[in-house]
Amino acid sequence: xxxxxxxxxxxxxxxxxxxxxxxxxxxxxxxxxxxxxxxxxxxxxxxxxxxxxxxxxxxxxxxxxxxxxxxxxxxxxxxxxxxxxxxxxxxxxxxxxxxxxxxxxxxxxxxxxxxxxxxxxxxxxxxxxxxxxxxxxxxxxxxxxxxxxxxxxxxxxxxxxxxxxxxxxxxxxxxxxxxxxxxxxxxxxxxxxxxxxxxxxxxxxxxxxxxxxxxxxxxxxxxxxxxxxxxxxxxxxxxxxxxxxxxxxxxxxxxxxxxxxxxxxxxxxxxxxxxxxxxxxxxxxxxxxxxxxxxxxxxxxxx
Numbered sequence: 001x002x003x004x005x006x007x008x009x010x011x012x013x014x015x016x017x018x019x020x021x022x023x024x025x026x027x028x029x030x031x032x033x034x035x036x037x038x039x040x041x042x043x044x045x046x047x048x049x050x051x052x053x054x055x056x057x058x059x060x061x062x063x064x065x066x067x068x069x070x071x072x073x074x075x076x077x078x079x080x081x082x083x084x085x086x087x088x089x090x091x092x093x094x095x096x097x098x099x100x101x102x103x104x105x106x107x108x109x110x111x112x113x114x115x116x117x118x119x120x121x122x123x124x125x126x127x128x129x130x131x132x133x134x135x136x137x138x139x140x141x142x143x144x145x146x147x148x149x150x151x152x153x154x155x156x157x158x159x160x161x162x163x164x165x166x167x168x169x170x171x172x173x174x175x176x177x178x179x180x181x182x183x184x185x186x187x188x189x190x191x192x193x194x195x196x197x198x199x200x201x202x203x204x205x206x207x208x209x210x211x212x213x214x215x216x217x218x219x220x221x222x223x224x225x226x227x228x229x230x231x232x233x234x235x236x237x238x239x240x241x242x243x244x245x246x247x248x249x250x251x252x253x254x255x256x257x258x259x260x261x262x263x264x265x266x267x268x269x270x271x272x273x274x275x276x277x278x279x280x281x282x283x284x285x286x287x288x289x290x291x292x293x294x295x296x297x298x299x300x301x302x303x
Contacts, residue, residue, distance in 0.1 A: 041214075077183070146172055219277065
């Protein structure tokens with residue numbers, strides 16, 4: 001008996017459920033080729049924006065991480081936490097100051113930044129992962145000299161204890177991944193004489209991706225991806241080659257805050273990271289939708 005004849009004999013609500021289940025099975029089968037391709041490969045995921053704040057988005061992000069980990073894909077999480085830092089600074093009546101999007105970090109501010117990033121936020125993410133059934137380890141760049149740093153100057157301006165990564169302890173990270181742990185990294189590091197620095201989380205994710213030559217670098221953001229027209233959601237670019245991305249910047253099609261993010265993507269793929277993705281963390285399970293479906297939902301950069 002063929003399927004159409006069989007369905008005539010089944011109650012309508014059961015037919016609907018059967019069709020739904022067949023659709024789910026097809027999705028799982030479709031995902032197999034991606035799981036096979038990325039087995040034992042490493043993804044670096046920069047975690048930020050609404051996905052860190054809204055409970056339902058946090059839950060779906062953690063579920064995505066655990067899924068990837070369980071099917072044999074290594075994941076490294078680098079997180080931000082600017083909103084939480086601002087909240088605590090306000091409570092302590094310490095003024096927040098910025099230059100070119102980077103936090104001006106004096107000694108008092110640095111103490112708060114480290115407390116929030118390497119403490120509350122980092123351990124909260126680790127706890128969320130472990131509550132859902134995977135094992136994670138919370139780190140800052142100071143642990144085992146994971147991130148060696150030097151002072152960062154921006155357009156000749158001294159921003160205080162703001163740093164840039166000069167070296168990544170790749171052997172330490174590889175040892176963690178070998179044990180199927182998920183490293184969760186706070187963007188804090190130290191220099192050769194022990195000074196502690198605040199580092200832009202995007203830059204930390206980029207530095208680790210380059211040092212490990214990872215399969216993918218993924219930025220979880222509050223934007224759909226790269227749009228040719230910021231006022232038109234239908235102008236999303238699903239895939240960008242580096243030359244085309246640079247052309248769009250020159251032509252003014254990629255503007256303002258998206259420019260540094262796109263330049264980071266270009267730098268990553270030019271440094272042998274296989275692909276870089278900008279995806280919208282406001283969409284539940286955006287990580288799996290981008291990685292394990294042919295359509296994806298964000299923008300992927302390739303050479």
